[in-house]
Amino acid sequence: MGDTASGLLTIAVLVAALAVVHVPLGGWMATVFTDTRHWRIERLVYRLVRVDPWSEQRWVTYAVAVLAFSVVGIVLLFLLIVFQGVLPLARGASMNVDTAVNTAVSFVTNTNWQSYAGEAGTSPFVQTVGLTVQNFVSPAVGLAVAIALVRGLVRSSGSDLGNFWVDLVRGLFRVIVPLALVGAVVLLLGGVIQNLTAPTTITTLSGGHQVLQGGLVASQEAIKELGTNGGGYFNANSAHPFENPNAFTNLVEVFLLLVIPFSLPRTYGVMVGDRRQGWTVLGFMGTLWALMLTAVTWSEVHAAAGPLGGLEGKELRLGVWPSALFATSTTATSTGAVNSMHESFSALGGGGALFTMMLGELSPGGVGTGLYSALVVAVLTVFIAGLMVGRTPELLGKQIGRREITLTALTVLVMPFLVLVFTGIGMVAPLVTSQMLATGPHGLTEVMYAYTSAANNNGSAFAGFSADTPYTNLTLALCMFVGRFAPIVLVLALAGSLVAQRRRPVTAGTLPTHSPTFVGLFVGVAVIVGGLTFFPSLALGPLAEALS
Template sequence: MSDTVFGLLTIGVLVAALAAAHVPLGGWMAKVFTDERDWRVESLVYRLCRVDPRSEQRWGSYAVAVLGFSVVGIVLLFLLIALQGVLPLARGASMHLDTALNTAVSFVTNTNWQSYAGEAGASPVVQALGLTVQNFVSPAVGLAVAIALVRGLVRSNGTGIGNFWVDLVRGTVRVLLPVALVGAVVLLLGGVVQNLAAPTSVTTLDGGQQVVQGGLVASQEAIKMLGTNGGGYFNANSAHPFENPTPLTNLVEIFLMLVVPFSLPRTYGILVGDRRQGVAVLGFMATLWGLLVAVVTWAEVSAASGPLGGMEGKEVRFGSWASALFGASTTGTSTGAVNSMHESYSALGGGGALFGMLLGEVAPGGVGTGLYGALLLAVLTVFLSGLMVGRTPELLGKQIGRREITLTALALLVMPALVLSLTGIAMVAPVVSSQMLASGPHGLTEVMYAYTSASNNNGSAFAGLSADTPYLNLTLALAMLLGRFVPIVLTLALAGSLVAQRRRPTIAGTLPTHTPTFAGLFVAVAVVVTGLTFFPALALGPLAEALA
């Protein structure tokens, strides 16, 4: 079977699997966040943490809970990483403090940027008790924020947008844990390792010795993909045969990273009482994802002559099509896992992956972050549409006034401000230029990709940039923190503003937000805003390299 036929078949099977999961998983998540009863294990957690599950929080209290939980997570994970050298199952010395801080911030912000080799830099204790735990709770935080924003659109004349602790526990216990368990079993059956055996020394083909590490890989691999986290147990990430041994496990991993983001529009449609609204958001996400897959695949398949196209930096067991599908999906979400080296992609292929992140986690984005990112763009779209037709813009009966559009605009501007300012500073800083493998347009792409990945909480990297230096570790950590929590606070403030309004009835002049016309305008706004913001930088980086 040719690589082209196999690639098209893989995409077809993936789309069919996502379509099959869309209705049941989307419906289940809607039930999870509207259920009046708590499971026993949830009630136990509430009692231990002294949480009243029936209480409601204003947006400010909800935001404080999100920030407080995340800060505590960063501190505890930092201590665990810094002290891993004296804990059981240690592997060599502990990380440098700046690397440990970068790693702690990375996993708590759902970025999973790694400035260290996974199998050598983190012990099994850190991997299992620190990193895997954050792989569950960090996407649950994003899911909670998305549900809070939807409540702001649904409820009227109130102040409460839910209870963060209830949303966090339910998202973890009822959504992420069961699906990750099934995913881990499937990956384990597919050949992904899961053990605590001592490292094995093997003799290579040329007679040398190589130490092969094992570990609790399948369990971490499942949730790193499902939670759109992306951190690899091994340095080669999902290109490592212990993490991703076959084309079948590769397909399963792509499915896991896309299934929750693509199912959340169904949840949204059910919660707002109009499933057509969810279909419009799904169409928006699917269109952007499909365009990214098409561009990256075309660029990589046509990058070199021969039946396999450009295979530099790619695993022969996957080929160009499956590698491009993985690369477009991991940058379209906030996953950051890689099964091929993006540094080795063609100029347009790497530029396409970069553009997928610059869209702002909406194609289809991460767990929760994709939905609330799309809704922020929906607010902007109805505002612009209202200006064009001369009517007061509304979304689901809620007026988009000065406060709402200000909060939306600020939330959408955080990432571009971080990417462009930090990239510009880094390009003139000698401490960064010495760490770049390439110069010229490709060198700019390396640096811009790193700060885009951090600011969008993605975590993938152009491997040519040696990022494990104090300056890069600290500035990337700053980008992760601001890129994650400033938009979250602004999104929750928007939810608080919306929930205080009375829902207006639909009239003849109300802009319908469920039609194909609106979905097309929705896509156009996302692409045009991204293009206008980043075209000069892209023209100096991947576009200049492609033209050269």
């Protein structure tokens, strides 16, 4: 009973904190991306990179800018990793070429999948100059794309969606950097380390020796969670006491990874001029998050007999409820950080975390990616509703025609295609099956979880699947790259199609998209689409394991 009360209180405090910042943060982000003025530091950046901040871009130019910026980031990060041995603070760190490719793609795509031990595979220099920098810019890219899609719904009879470089810089300087600074200070006060001391060798109780690394952990931990990145400074990620020392820092980290995604619906409502639309998207995201949190927590609390539930793979200093809360939130976003080992979750608990990712980045999703993914499902929902009642579907006065629904369908299909194809190949390819710790349903879940995590740009993993081989590194990198940028291009194309339309006036036949009924339909479409796509695979994996 004490654990239940403590767990419920933790969730209540988290929800209350998110509610307190929802309106001011969401409103501030709307102001940021509609402001006609440029800050002095922003103007300096524009001059350095030779960008005209007053010019705007069509969707094709916007997409090219996103892709070019990201590909250059991959190349530069790859070179940093490969040559880290001759750079400052090397400390003997090394990485294979295929692992370096995987890592570079991973951090630029906001996935932060790690096929290496954080403290051993990369030097403090690469952690700080390479990985942490990408932890800032990769969520800013997702935020910019989401704002471009919102502009497509707001503007009429035009072709411009804004300027990617302006959106990127504003997202960094006005939103992400200030919040990360505050988050880092709070984590530092909570006990997360921040130093550049030499490694310390200690003698363990059994008489052995262990090397403890230091590092600039608090600063990376804050942006790791805030930017829904997930890459840990240490191999144990947020289960490591240097990254997450106590229940307070655990709650702060969960808050950081949810705060921007759950505030963006307010930004959307303000920008479209109807705040009820923002409450609808928030209700959709919150409902999905609450449902999956309930399922995963129940599964873990009842995973084993006794009052402590399923503690295997969980930190005793945190317990079952905070572990389930962290697991649900990290898979509901694109974060991928872990404070417990998902491999050790019960079959239904691990399956719940897996299904949360399979829904797409929706509940509430990553920074920016959650909002634009939710709006894609909203387009699909009004289209299905239009078919049901025999009316032309519209969203905020924009008609959803053949081009719009084609782009929407392709966006929805990218992730399932990647997951199912590469999981199927993996289950018969010796290069993959030889890396599986388990066989049968659990082995299928291990492989499916890995490719679902990569295709959704999440980054968490079932630790029993050893993915650090050339084949798995490169195929996972491919899933991360395509899973990130194919939907971005399609979403920008959808924004370009919407911005060219005039906004139609509301009539008696217009489907209200701000009612509780629409929220229910919204949630139903997301769950049914995910269920129809993945239920056979889930039935062969976690469901079969739970029933065995």
